[in-house]
Amino acid sequence: MKYIEVDEELYRHIASKTERIGESASDILRRLLGLSVDAVEPPQPLAISQPSLEAEPIQAAVVQTAPAVNDFSRLVDEHLLSQQKGAVGRFLFLLESLYQLAPEQFSQILQIQGRDRLYFARSKEQLLEASASANPKEIGTSGFWVTSNNNTAKKRTILSEVLVQFGCDATVAAGIAERV
DSSP states (O other), X not given: OXXXXXXXXXXXXXXXXXXXXXXXXXHHHHHHHTOOOOOOOOOOTTEEOOOOSSOOOOOOEEOSSOOSXXXXXXXXXXXXXXXXXXXXXXXXXXXXXXXXXXXXXXXGGGGOBOSSOBOEESSHHHHHHHOTTOOEEEOTTSSOEEEOOSOHXXXXXXXXXXXXXXXXXXXXHHHHHTTO
16 A cells, blocks of 8 residues: 545545545545446444545444434424534534434444544543544533544534434435535
């Protein structure tokens, strides 16, 4: 594997073209350039993958039981969502809404992380220890914290993965995540 440096604008462009969790930058560029991309089997619905734009094998921790969230339509209150400040506010609002629907199962978000990146933790300090630039934000009053310095496309990818892990249909999850 060879490594190249790209400027921020190019990196954001490549990241915005991500089509699936765990898709590597190499796979994205191969797809965009019309080169062959090895087929990757999609993760099982109750497996927690590592959402990342870096090349990495998907490491999954299987969730023991399916969460008891049945109605994801209750997750999005369009009026309250529209009052949130920017992508970070909408991201936090949707995560907090999910926590309110399934507080007992919410700790499973701690298993969603990148190869070298921690996205969720039980404390601000944990996220800052993992990355000084994490910009941790508490998810409402849940006691859970999330890294907020990812770009909007990555926030959508992370939220979509969280929703799928809670039993949400992938298409519905993508639609909700697009609201970030």
